[in-house]
Amino acid sequence: MFNIENNGSLGKLAILTIMSGGEDEIALKRQGEKFGYRLYKGKVGSMDSxxxxxxxxxxxxxxxxxxxxxxxxxxxxxxxFEAYSGMCRGQIGLGTVLRSAGLLFCIVRGTKLPGNDADGEWIAVALYGNMGAPIKGYEHEVLGLGINPI
Structure with missing residues (x-):
């Protein structure tokens, strides 16, 4: 099991949370909150960035x-923007090139490393899901991560 205290960071917490579900997701959120991280996981689907x-x-x-x-x-x-750029492999755009995306997103706010507030607060956004032609079965998995200081 992942231990945020020993090997965690803001970005790793965002990625692991977005990739997890059920009890694993609940455990990750609890660990993150214990160290002052605030998290939210949601979903979005669109052909429009x-x-x-x-x-x-x-x-x-x-x-x-x-x-x-x-x-x-x-x-x-x-x-x-950074997460979206990574997910699109640098080719920004969906609908204009007939691509659609069904995504989970995770937002994490807190310090870069657990308990180390020397650099202030940061925000991480992870995007994970499927992207491709707007036809079922023509999509592939994508993942992107962006982190910036607040």
Whole structure:
């Protein structure tokens, strides 16, 4: 079992949370919260990248992971952008090239390493799911991660 205290980080927690489910996901969230991390996991599907960005931003605001200050919104935007870029393998865009995505997303806010607040707070966004032609069976798995300081 993963132990965040011994080998954890903000990004690793985001990736492991998005890849887990059931009891494993609950255990990861509990471990993260024990060290002051705030997490949210959701899902979004679209052929429009703007809808993916909006879903993550809306969830982050609704769950209190960011507030209305520019620097917090900006850090989240760049984290989503980095995760999205990785997921799209640098080819940004969905609908304009007839691709769709069904994704899980995980937002984690906290220090880079458990209990080490010397660098302040950071925000990580992980995206995981399927992307491909908007025809069932023509998709493949994708994964992206973005991390930025708040």
């Amino acid at each position: 703007a809808k993916i960005f909006a879903a993550v931003e809306t969830a982050a605001k609704k769950e209190g992971l960011i507030d209305q200050r520019y620097r917090e919104e900006h850090a989240l935007y760049h984290s989503v």
